Amino acid sequence: MEIKCIAGFALITKDPAASASLYQDALGLPLEKMDDYRFIDKFPGANHFGVWPLSMASQSCFGQDEWPESVPEPTATIEFELADAAAVELAVQEMKENEQKFVHEARTEPWGQTIARFMSPEGVLVGLSYAPWLHE
Secondary structure, X not given: OOOOOXXXXXXXXXXXXXXXXXXXXXXXXOXXXXXXXXXXXXXXXXXXXXXXXXXXXXXXXXXXXOOOOOOOOOOOEEEEEOOOHHHHHHHHHHHHHOOOOOOEEEEEOOOOOEEEEEEOOOOOEEEEEEOHHHOO
């Protein structure tokens, strides 16, 4: 077997209206609607797939091995790549103006990625990212 790309990624939500509002309205994704299902076909593919231990995610988000009890534990992460580090900063400010709360605001990780993260209504850790190596 030779996997070529991620063919699709769908979030499973108990609150479709809140999720649609985040992804379509706040993030501006051009979602189509079929009944209560919203989707994008032929959207540019993912550049990364991983299996991320919760302790590593906690270190990256909070600087500690244990995920804080006050924040729901994520079951997945998705990162949306932006044009540059400044675009990440601007996106955070725009979303904060619409009352989005962040796990952490934009910062540059030791490996060079600029990222800000927040939790989605369905418990997914969402990143707004600029990874320079994806733009070379």
